[in-house]
Amino acid sequence: MDADEFRTRGRQMVDYVADYLDTIDSRRPLPDVTPGYLRELIPSTAPDRGENFDTVMADLDRVIMPGVTHWHSPQFHAYFPAANSFPALLGDILSGGLGAIGFTWASNPACTELEVAMMDWLGKMLQLPNDFLYSESEKGGGIIQSSSSESALMALLCARTEVIRQQQDNNQHLTKGQVLDKLVAYTSIESHSCIERAAMTGLVTIRALPSDENGALRGATLEKAVQDDLDKELIPFYLGASIGTTTRCTFDNLKELGPVCNKHKIWMHIDAAYAGSACICPEFRYILDGVEHAKSLAFNPHKWMQVNHDCTAMWVKDKELIEGAFHIDYYILRQSNHGVRMPDFRHWQIPFGRRFRSLKLWFVLRSFGVSGLQALIRKDISLAKQFERFVQSDPRFEIVAEVVLGLVCFRLKGDNSRNERLNYLIHKDGRIHMTPSKVKDMYFLRFAICSTRTGAADVAFAWDIVREMADKVTLENGSVCYNEFIDHD
Amino acid sequence: MDADEFRTRGRQMVDYVADYLDTIDSRRPLPDVTPGYLRELIPSTAPDRGENFDTVMADLDRVIMPGVTHWHSPQFHAYFPAANSFPALLGDILSGGLGAIGFTWASNPACTELEVAMMDWLGKMLQLPNDFLYSESEKGGGIIQSSSSESALMALLCARTEVIRQQQDNNQHLTKGQVLDKLVAYTSIESHSCIERAAMTGLVTIRALPSDENGALRGATLEKAVQDDLDKELIPFYLGASIGTTTRCTFDNLKELGPVCNKHKIWMHIDAAYAGSACICPEFRYILDGVEHAKSLAFNPHKWMQVNHDCTAMWVKDKELIEGAFHIDYYILRQSNHGVRMPDFRHWQIPFGRRFRSLKLWFVLRSFGVSGLQALIRKDISLAKQFERFVQSDPRFEIVAEVVLGLVCFRLKGDNSRNERLNYLIHKDGRIHMTPSKVKDMYFLRFAICSTRTGAADVAFAWDIVREMADKVTLENGSVCYNEFIDHD
Missing domain, CATH: 1.20.1340.10 (dopa decarboxylase, N-terminal domain)
Known part of the structure; x- marks a missing residue:
């Protein structure tokens, strides 16, 4: 061709x-x-x-x-x-067409430099503390990663490198393995599996701590867990905090967790994969309050900010820690940057090569403008509120978590089995698609506003189907439990 | 829009x-x-x-x-x-347009299933042993990863999980850290930094073993290193072998290394990032001989097989080991696959989400056909041979490694400083772009056939420039060493 x-x-x-x-x-x-x-x-x-x-x-x-x-x-x-917008598609066509791999500055200067600029644009949109911005700090900066998983892992690996170095500085006879056996990471029982997986990859113990009645991990819970581990002469070093959990979009209390982390020199990484996008709206920025205590954070413009997969925005307060954690000086790449310091992003990530992903981010930010992106976020949240009102209007149902953003978690009052049946019937019917979840042994359904094409009529349509299927469950007396669909993967 | x-x-x-x-x-x-x-x-x-x-x-x-x-x-x-072909660009437009994230089978069945099919197509093109193919084995299979780095890391993590399990089965009192302190990985001094980086991520010791006079890691060298480590009561567990090293496209001796790995239960991972593509030509398939001993291998169609970045093909002999290494059963995703076993690729990789990358691979394989892809590989190799003859025709120069594929490594006879100067002058001139490298304190220049647009006239053009700049170096009496360009990153 x-x-x-x-x-x-x-x-x-x-x-x-x-x-x-x-x-x-x-x-x-x-x-x-x-x-x-x-x-x-x-x-x-x-x-x-x-x-x-x-x-x-x-x-x-x-x-x-x-x-x-x-x-x-x-x-x-x-x-x-999953974001999918036309400007982002255009950015990807160009990225593919140029086909220039930006692992170092010299291998494609535009790739590194536009990414640096876009991470600052985005950081300012989120009103991040200056510590995270290239233009406002000596050490801060951001990168486009492939995923929240990779971001949580990179943060954990940096924290691990740093704590092992400190421990060995204090005691030269300690082996890596001896330090490792004492390291403890923390997260909430409600957080995404990528945090637990990062710990498994890092080969460190992780504790899934209980959330409060609102689904938040609280400072006192962390403090107690840390104290217990210190009493056992273990070494707390990493917290994977979540803003907008996948299970039911709950929010860890960063303002409480941050000071606990600071006190015990624990690296707080914030996973704001879904909810981060909402923080470009001033009225939702509060959910990131406490971010000033974090060493790193990540969110996915490829979820809710119109940038096609993959585009995870990750920031660190100290880029030397991320560059230094795995710096390998590779001869073939040793070329002058002429004195000005630009990041070599190959040190910041698991892969070596990288596509020109900042193009699609640039196209999206310019095509929609901040106000355009805010309007789309607000539209989705108002649709979720509409669905919430439908649920509240039917006394058979209950809401499972406060509806803050674009996700409604709800269930039929009563046994899990009725809700498993409800989920099965909705799935079998096939006109809408939802996925269930479970927290603290409570099974529920998740209704997320996903497509930019979803409007008020679609939400009403979905609710009609949910009600229709609930009628069937009610008629069955709520006694039959069909686990055909769930639980036999 | x-x-x-x-x-x-x-x-x-x-x-x-x-x-x-x-x-x-x-x-x-x-x-x-x-x-x-x-x-x-x-x-x-x-x-x-x-x-x-x-x-x-x-x-x-x-x-x-x-x-x-x-x-x-x-x-x-x-x-x-870096591959860049029109059919691949079309595949990426479609992948972006569908915007369907395939982390589980159910989240986008076509994404998983086409990938399974394409990995078998590709595996057959490389004449891989049946053990690596879905259709021909119970346990084998492949996946599209983001990079060779991620593949080498996933292989190392699997091997690490497996050896820790075995060690703890033998001695329940062993901690992870105690096992970790004894684990040793191996690679050649000529291999890509991603192998060393995988070991750093996995927190295991890695030994960079010397290559022979042809740049190959040999069985006896590995055997001796393994014996030395066994004598120290360490635990050899992973070999990162290379087929077509980045420095100068040399080839580890898989037929010798494989039996050593089998004998000592070492996971042999083959990084064939660049050279793997050549194995679709029967006359070059021999470089993979010994692959039957490997537990995993990876190569990059996004380098030399017309598939745009990113597309790393990775195969494993036992997919249970890769799925099991980090299996986290995540409720929201627990959906029936109706009894037929399809891989859940989220367990095989570092990220969670994934794009529909098999589309571009499918488009490329069908548009070019195997014979079309073979012709492009052969064209590049014949151009490298042309450049090699140019170098050989000038007595001032020497060839640094046998030219097997599309890379010519060469240098001016004599001091490194003359070659650093030569590289500097070529870079400053700017009409062609090459990158230098260094092995065993020998500095040399690398001339790679990269663009599909490169033809015989371009190779002659490049050689004219190299000669012209070499004339300047010769005129300078070879005594001036300008390190302006190299060595001060």
Whole structure:
């Protein structure tokens, strides 16, 4: 395929995507396939000779589309949103077209420099303390990571490197393993599994601490756990705090946790994967209060800020700690930066190479403007509030966590089994898609506003289905428990 | 921006990319900017109101292009190639447009299933042992990772989990830290820094073993190192072997290393980042001989197989070890796969979410066909051979490593300083771009065939410049050492 054919095929693909998104409300959110569906639809080996691209295009509707989960359907209310905007798509086309890998400054200066600039734009939008900004501090700065998981891991590895260094400075006879056996990380029982996974990767003990009645991890809970561990001569070193948990969008109390962390020299990392985007609205910025105590934080513009996957914004207060944690001086890359200090992002992340992801962020921020992005956040929250009112209007239901942002967690009053049944019926019906969750043995349903295409009528439509299925559960006397869908993965 | 504007803007961006690549030979490969160039070209905060996209497009030539390193210029010969093909770009447009995140099978069945199919296609193209294929084995399979770094790390983490489990099974009183302090990983002094970095992340000791006169890590060298460590009651557990090292494209002797690893229960991971692509040509497949001893391997179609970044193909012989190493059962995701076993790739990687990267791989394999991809590999190798003959024709120069694939490592006979000077002059001249390297205190230049646009005339052009600059070095009597460019990062 030469450049001229690409001009034609590119237009065709752009139109295919535009058509798909223009008509996505005609598709059920979940595909009707069973595992293994695809294998018989394509050959078992790659073709020896190249095929005309028409045959590839023709296969999209035959092979791919039947198996796609339509995250941007207005009836998709599962997990959390995945951003998908046209300006971001344009940024990715350009990033791919340039195909310039920015592992060092010299390998693609524009890639590093636009990322530095965008991280400051974004940090200011979130009103982050100056400590996190390139332009306002000596040591602070941000990076685009692939995921909140990678960010939580990088933060934990930095903290681990630092605490091992300190311990060995105090006692030169200590081995890494002896220090490691004493390290303790903390998080809430409600936090995303990526925090626990970071600890498993780092090979450190992690304690999942109980949340309060509002789902928040509190300072006193952490203080007590830390004291218990200090009494056992263990070494507390890392807290994975959450702003907007995945289970039910609750908020750890940073203002209480921060001082506890400072007192005990614990690295506080904030995972604000979903909720961080809301902090660009002044009225929601309070949920980040206490961020000044954090050593690092991350949120996902690729969730709720119109930037397509992947784009996790991560900031650190001391970039020397992240660069130094795994600095390997690699000869092939040793080139002068002419005296001005620009970050070599390969030291900040797990992969070595990197795409030019700041382009899509730049395109989105300029195309929507801050006020445009705020309006979209506010629209989603108002839709969640609408759904909350529907739930509250039906005495069979209860709300499980305060609806602060775009997620409504609710359940039928009574046994979990009734709610498992309700979830099963909604899933089987297939007109809307939600995912359930469970906290402290309480099973509930999650209704998330995900697609930018979702409007008030879609929320009403979803509620009608929930009510209809609840009627069935009620008719069944609430006594039948069908676990067909859940629990046998 | 609505779908209709996206149709227009998308065409505009596709044309921008086509124009860029059509005329890339008119650009010097390296940009003429100094660190910090971009900051003054854009505002210091995001705009409050959205801008018309025309203003964004206009800024590409003003802000971005002056700072881009043109990896696809026919005069770009640095590092290793970064793939950039039109079918892959189309695949990424579709992946972005669907915007469906495939962390579990249910979250986007097509994403998981096409990836499973493509990893088998690719594995068969490389003639991998059946143990690595989904369709031919119970336990084998592959995944698209973000990078060779992530692959080497995941392999090391799996091996670490497994050896700790075994050690603790033998002695329940052993702590993780006590095992960790005894673990030893191995690699060659010539391997990519990602192996050492994986060990640093895993917090295990790593030994960089000497290579032989051909740059290969040999079985006897490993055996001796392992014996030394066993004598010290340490626990050898991981070998990061390389096929096509970054420094000078040398090849570890897998056929010797494999049996040593088997004997001592060491996990052999093969990093074939660059060279793996050549194994689709029968005449180069021999470089992977011995792969049957490996527990895992990875190579980068995003380097030399026309698939845009990121796309690292990684296979494991026992997927239970990779899934089990960090399996966290997350309630929100616990959905039935209806009995058929499909991988949940979130367990195989560091990030949680994932893009639909198999689309671009599928598009590339079908558009080029295996024979088309083979032809491109062979073209690059023949161009490297052409450059090698140029070097050999000039008695001032010597070849530093056998030219097997698309990389020529060479130097002026004599002191490193003359070659540092040569590199400096070539860099300052700016018409071509190369990066130097150093092995065993020997400094040399690397000439890599990178762009698919590079042809015989470009190779002759590059050689003329190298000769011209070598003349200058010779005239300077070879006594002046200018380290301005190198060594003060």
